[in-house]
Amino acid sequence: MKAIVIDLKNGFAAxxxxxxxxxxxxxxxxxxxxxxxxxxxxxxxxxxxKKWFTSALCAAALICVLGTGVWAYSTPYSYVSLDVNPSxxxxxxxxxxxLTVNAVNDDGQEIxxxxxxxxxxxxxxxxxxxxxxxxxxxxxYFAEDEEGGIVITTSGENAEDAQQLADQLQEQVEEAVxxxxxxxxxxxxxxxxxxxxxxxxxxEARTLGxxxxxxxxxxxxxxxxxxxxxxxxxxxxxxxxxDIMKAIKENKKSAKNQLKNEKPDSEEEDSExxxxxxxxxxxxxxxxxxxxxEQAQVKTKQNTAKAEQNALKEQAKAEEKAxxxxxxxxxxxxxxxxxxxxxxxxxxxxxAAASSRAAxxxAAASERASEKxxxxxxxxxxxxxxxxxxxxxxxxxxxxxxxxxxSNH
Numbered sequence: 001m002k003a004i005v006i007d008l009k010n011g012f013a014a015x016x017x018x019x020x021x022x023x024x025x026x027x028x029x030x031x032x033x034x035x036x037x038x039x040x041x042x043x044x045x046x047x048x049x050k051k052w053f054t055s056a057l058c059a060a061a062l063i064c065v066l067g068t069g070v071w072a073y074s075t076p077y078s079y080v081s082l083d084v085n086p087s088x089x090x091x092x093x094x095x096x097x098x099l100t101v102n103a104v105n106d107d108g109q110e111i112x113x114x115x116x117x118x119x120x121x122x123x124x125x126x127x128x129x130x131x132x133x134x135x136x137x138x139x140x141y142f143a144e145d146e147e148g149g150i151v152i153t154t155s156g157e158n159a160e161d162a163q164q165l166a167d168q169l170q171e172q173v174e175e176a177v178x179x180x181x182x183x184x185x186x187x188x189x190x191x192x193x194x195x196x197x198x199x200x201x202x203x204e205a206r207t208l209g210x211x212x213x214x215x216x217x218x219x220x221x222x223x224x225x226x227x228x229x230x231x232x233x234x235x236x237x238x239x240x241x242x243d244i245m246k247a248i249k250e251n252k253k254s255a256k257n258q259l260k261n262e263k264p265d266s267e268e269e270d271s272e273x274x275x276x277x278x279x280x281x282x283x284x285x286x287x288x289x290x291x292x293x294e295q296a297q298v299k300t301k302q303n304t305a306k307a308e309q310n311a312l313k314e315q316a317k318a319e320e321k322a323x324x325x326x327x328x329x330x331x332x333x334x335x336x337x338x339x340x341x342x343x344x345x346x347x348x349x350x351x352a353a354a355s356s357r358a359a360x361x362x363a364a365a366s367e368r369a370s371e372k373x374x375x376x377x378x379x380x381x382x383x384x385x386x387x388x389x390x391x392x393x394x395x396x397x398x399x400x401x402x403x404x405x406x407s408n409h
Contacts, residue, residue: 078156
């Protein structure tokens with residue numbers, strides 16, 4: 001029988017089996033999410049000497065804990081998409097284990113069929129992405145002379161976790177790319193981009209039948225042209241990532257060249273203005289000297305104003321830094337207080353448990369003493385009853401004896 005490891009604690013592992021039961025096993029270096037074979041189920045039985053309600057309470061607590069673990073493992077927490085031209089999407093739980101794998105286009109379906117989709121499930125997203133990239137490379141998507149491109153997109157309810165996952169996967173994919181590039185292709189550049197987006201972006205992309213990463217890339221292409229209507233969105237969404245990236249680079253290069261061509265005209269205008277200014281200064285020396293003095297005064301005022309502005313900026317920065325330090329200290333103090341409160345509550349729980357155990361022991365001892373007294377009292381009563389019976393018997397015998405004597409006389 002197969003089972004999935006859902007929790008690890010104190011040298012033991014809890015696994016969720018095919019038949020829906022929870023199995024407790026010794027931890028043999030298992031990892032959460034690992035699929036294992038289980039020969040015998042191990043059930044935790046309550047101590048028979050414990051009272052029935054204690055056993056029920058423990059069982060209920062165990063069901064709650066393990067039920068939460070199963071829910072946390074089987075619920076999607078974030079989504080990851082990978083685009084080259086093959087496009088693949090993964091749903092991932094909070095332990096970063098892959099729950100589902102879906103192809104977004106035909107090339108993506110071909111890739112996951114060759115890997116075997118079942119081999120991608122219940123493994124870490126790092127390993128799943130790396131296996132997919134290696135299969136894409138093996139299928140020749142990076143073998144052409146042109147530059148390649150990979151886009152990874154993450155999303156989830158927690159934006160910070162999604163961004164951390166994007167950074168993490170970018171490192172993994174860059175390492176995988178280095179492994180796949182052959183010796184003769186070391187000069188070839190394969191660009192890896194990783195971004196995080198909101199869940200609403202994922203829904204928008206799904207409506208269009210693409211990944212959010214590819215949708216973002218096409219929108220970046222539209223921005224680089226300066227004329228969004230010039231780009232046919234549907235057409236470009238069906239093109240490989242490398243083609244979109246190449247078009248973006250060409251647009252940026254064209255924009256730079258255009259700026260360079262505009263600079264000489266601007267410099268020529270500045271030169272003409274300078275010549276005219278020199279001409280005016282030559283014609284009227286006294287006016288020029290007066291103008292210089294005024295300019296010097298204006299410049300002095302400007303410098304003074306600039307210095308004041310810089311001083312204000314520095315002061316604002318210092319105040320902001322002080323505010324951040326204060327907030328940090330408050331946060332640290334709050335965490336310390338929470339930790340202290342938790343420790344105090346834990347200590348109270350320990351004391352309450354110890355008091356409860358002591359009360360149970362005392363009650364048990366009192367019950368035993370009471371039973372002992374009852375037994376001794378019962379024995380004493382029986383003993384006294386026996387003595388009284390014997391005395392009555394002796395008295396009766398003595399009476400009979402006297403009666404016989406009188407009769408003989």
